[in-house]
Amino acid sequence: MLSNKSESVKVLIRCRPFNQTEIINHSIKCIDIQQLDNKNRQCTIKLISPKRYRRRISRLFRFDSFYDENHPTEHIFQDFIQSLVSDVTLNGYSGTVFAYGQTGSGKSWTMAGCQCQSENGLISIAIENVFNLIHQSNYEHEFTIKCAYLEIYNEELHDLLLPRNSSKLSSRLELRENPRSSGVHITNLTWKNVYSIDECLKFKRFGDLARTMGSTQMNRDSSRSHTMFSLSIQYQNNSETKLFRQGKLNFVDLAGSERQIKTGASGQQLLESAKINLSLSALNKVISSLVQTNTTHIPYRDSKLTRLLQDSIGGTTKTIMIACISPSEDNYDETLCTLRYASRTKNIRNTPIINENSSYVLLQQYAEEIQRLRAIINSSNIHMHSLSRSVGLNETKFDDQHSLKTICDRQISSENSPATMAKCQRSVSCQTMSILTATVISSTQTTYDIHDKDSKQIIILFDENQQSYEFIAWHSCQLSPKSYQKLIILVKENKNENSWLGTLIANTNEKQSLIWKNHLYHRQHQLQLSKQTDSIITHFAIEETIDSRSSSPTLSLILYTSSNYIILNNNIFLSLSYKNLPINNHFITLKEQTGSIYYLSDMLYSLSKNELLVFKLDQNYHYRLHHIILNEKFSLENNEQVDVEHCCCCLNSENEALKTKFISSSHFLSFINMSCEIEEEQEENKANMHLINVDNNILCFE
Numbered sequence: 142m143l144s145n146k147s148e149s150v151k152v153l154i155r156c157r158p159f160n161q162t163e164i165i166n167h168s169i170k171c172i173d174i175q176q177l178d179n180k181n182r183q184c185t186i187k188l189i190s191p192k193r194y195r196r197r198i199s200r201l202f203r204f205d206s207f208y209d210e211n212h213p214t215e216h217i218f219q220d221f222i223q224s225l226v227s228d229v230t231l232n233g234y235s236g237t238v239f240a241y242g243q244t245g246s247g248k249s250w251t252m253a254g255c256q257c258q259s260e261n262g263l264i265s266i267a268i269e270n271v272f273n274l275i276h277q278s279n280y281e282h283e284f285t286i287k288c289a290y291l292e293i294y295n296e297e298l299h300d301l302l303l304p305r306n307s308s309k310l311s312s313r314l315e316l317r318e319n320p321r322s323s324g325v326h327i328t329n330l331t332w333k334n335v336y337s338i339d340e341c342l343k344f345k346r347f348g349d350l351a352r353t354m355g356s357t358q359m360n361r362d363s364s365r366s367h368t369m370f371s372l373s374i375q376y377q378n379n380s381e382t383k384l385f386r387q388g389k390l391n392f393v394d395l396a397g398s399e400r401q402i403k404t405g406a407s408g409q410q411l412l413e414s415a416k417i418n419l420s421l422s423a424l425n426k427v428i429s430s431l432v433q434t435n436t437t438h439i440p441y442r443d444s445k446l447t448r449l450l451q452d453s454i455g456g457t458t459k460t461i462m463i464a465c466i467s468p469s470e471d472n473y474d475e476t477l478c479t480l481r482y483a484s485r486t487k488n489i490r491n492t493p494i495i496n497e498n499s500s501y502v503l504l505q506q507y508a509e510e511i512q513r514l515r516a517i518i519n520s521s522n523i524h525m526h527s528l529s530r531s532v533g534l535n536e537t538k539f540d541d542q543h544s545l546k547t548i549c550d551r552q553i554s555s556e557n558s559p560a561t562m563a564k565c566q567r568s569v570s571c572q573t574m575s576i577l578t579a580t581v582i583s584s585t586q587t588t589y590d591i592h593d594k595d596s597k598q599i600i601i602l603f604d605e606n607q608q609s610y611e612f613i614a615w616h617s618c619q620l621s622p623k624s625y626q627k628l629i630i631l632v633k634e635n636k637n638e639n640s641w642l643g644t645l646i647a648n649t650n651e652k653q654s655l656i657w658k659n660h661l662y663h664r665q666h667q668l669q670l671s672k673q674t675d676s677i678i679t680h681f682a683i684e685e686t687i688d689s690r691s692s693s694p695t696l697s698l699i700l701y702t703s704s705n706y707i708i709l710n711n712n713i714f715l716s717l718s719y720k721n722l723p724i725n726n727h728f729i730t731l732k733e734q735t736g737s738i739y740y741l742s743d744m745l746y747s748l749s750k751n752e753l754l755v756f757k758l759d760q761n762y763h764y765r766l767h768h769i770i771l772n773e774k775f776s777l778e779n780n781e782q783v784d785v786e787h788c789c790c791c792l793n794s795e796n797e798a799l800k801t802k803f804i805s806s807s808h809f810l811s812f813i814n815m816s817c818e819i820e821e822e823q824e825e826n827k828a829n830m831h832l833i834n835v836d837n838n839i840l841c842f843e
């Protein structure tokens with residue numbers, strides 16, 4: 142992937158002609174072009190407040206271009222969209238054109254055109270242009286063109302290219318983080334291969350018929366959903382390097398912002414309207430956050446629309462916004478709102494990248510990957526075999542996308558059996574984040590599977606607002622044994638350096654699938670690891686502590702950092718440190734002769750006389766795993782170093798009701814070796830000792 146310079150989102154204004162009602166009412170024009178540079182089309186436009194307002198104000202706005210009723214859509218295409226289409230088709234860029242504006246302002250007219258007046262919309266002109274460019278290239282390259290069409294209706298994504306008889310339910314799509322880019326991935330979206338302009342237009346028309354439309358007082362054919370029509374253009378050249386590029390072009394026709402008083406919406410339409418306005422206000426928030434210099438958190442996850450547009454606003458896509466307005470004074474407030482929105486958007490900077498790869502390089506990468514995975518499979522096969530013989534486990538099924546390299550930590554603990562058995566099988570995640578799927582078998586042998594909504598094993602954790610989190614560690618705790626079990630998971634919001642830590646708590650009745658709830662802080666209590674604690678959470682546990690206010694014992698979530706404790710009690714952030722508890726209960730701090738400090742994790746230390754696995758913090762608070770051999774003089778010889786992003790472990794609880802013990806680690810850890818066994822030791826004095834097999838070095842831990 143080649144990176145280019147950043148560029149701002151281009152913003153064009155399109156003002157429709159007066160409509161019939163406005164003509165009948167002798168509406169007055171409130172918009173005027175002040176300046177227009179004929180060469181680069183930059184313009185200043187003036188918006189004048191209506192006479193009915195006490196103070197008449199003229200406001201000036203600068204944009205990349207302005208089009209009124211004298212300009213057909215073709216002009217917009219020639220001035221701005223054509224070069225974008227060419228960049229996407231021939232150079233592998235991603236491009237997005239989105240139309241924004243109040244209801245009835247001409248968004249669909251601009252994007253889809255109008256058959257009655259035989260005015261083509263941008264989508265059909267662009268489709269034609271893509272195929273013409275390919276023809277002109279004399280087929281030196283091999284092109285594959287696909288199209289997709291979706292809508293967001295009432296905060297749900299629907300595939301518009303599914304057969305007519307499919308129900309709304311079956312056309313529902315899910316958004317997932319795309320691990321390989323800053324954007325999102327839409328699972329199961331239909332991508333149709335297209336070989337001609339007509340075929341592509343046919344799919345476009347097919348989708349048009351499926352999109353949700355309605356009639357309001359403001360617009361007879363009002364879009365009740367946001368739609369996105371996408372073209373994917375892949376090309377591969379035939380030379381030895383087999384250069385491969387993939388461009389994607391999106392046309393987004395947003396539903397219009399509406400006022401109930403003007404549209405006369407009621408019932409279902411009022412509900413639609415509320416959802417439309419909510420998602421547009423989420424988009425507004427994202428735009429505002431992106432242009433504020435001191436904001437680190439961009440609330441992309443507040444709505445489906447903002448997640449869908451994540452890469453187009455503030456990402457790696459070349460983006461053009463077309464803000465549609467009405468010329469009439471009657472719509473002054475809405476027009477002012479749109480122009481402000483558009484003006485803010487103009488300050489957003491994207492960093493477009495060329496999506497390319499040489500097949501030659503790709504093949505080499507694949508070959509190395511296959512070799513590495515073979516080694517993993519060979520080693521884990523042996524363990525899988527012994528695992529199934531001893532406890533008869535069901536095979537864990539992974540999402541196809543992640544099957545090759547998904548971490549699976551698995552632990553079983555049986556009260557009835559004299560032997561405490563635990564087997565842990567891991568493979569490396571192809572995601573950039575740590576993943577853990579698990580089957581927990583409690584002391585009563587009840588099985589809880591952690592599933593997401595589609596009954597797939599969890600890959601990334603989502604809360605009830607569809608916010609996704611990076612998994613850090615987990616812990617099981619039976620707070621109220623009679624009624625339900627809670628699993629508490631420590632998570633980190635994805636992609637945000639200064640992210641907060643919270644827990645997701647899942648309640649379940651026995652035998653029911655767990656439902657994840659962001660029970661804890663709702664993102665209000667943020668533990669800024671770098672600022673507040675100046676440290677990284679290394680592991681955590683649930684322990685009984687004394688509530689300082691009530692003096693009664695209470696269960697607390699205790700987060701351990703390399704330097705102190707953080708106690709979270711009853712979901713309230715209680716105290717920062719607990720100095721009278723020795724830190725060495727959980728960490729052994731080793732100081733090397735050179736002055737280097739090692740923090741010994743409780744899970745990975747060795748009971749064999751002189752071998753240790755320890756974590757060393759570097760200046761960036763990244764952990765490195767060291768395999769250390771203690772020599773006779775108790776100094777340390779560092780003979781192996783493995784990158785570890787974070788490591789979290791749970792303590793083996795003393796509580797009789799909690800005979801489960803979990804192992805978790807980041808995926809970086811998993812490549813030290815994917816197999817981990819915990820078995821009963823024969824000798825009495827080693828009854829609680831477990832074995833961990835790391836790269837053929839047998840280590841032990843308690």
Ligand SMILES: Nc1ncnc2c1ncn2[C@@H]1O[C@H](COP(=O)(O)OP(=O)(O)OP(=O)(O)O)[C@@H](O)[C@H]1O
Binds near residue numbers: 158243247251360364
């Ligand atoms: N550039 C234009 N030239 C002529 N008529 C136009 C133009 N733009 C819009 N109109 C008229 O305005 C009407 C409403 O336009 P359109 O349906 O495109 O609005 P919209 O912004 O997509 O509304 P909604 O958000 O409700 O879907 C059209 O039916 C057409 O009559």
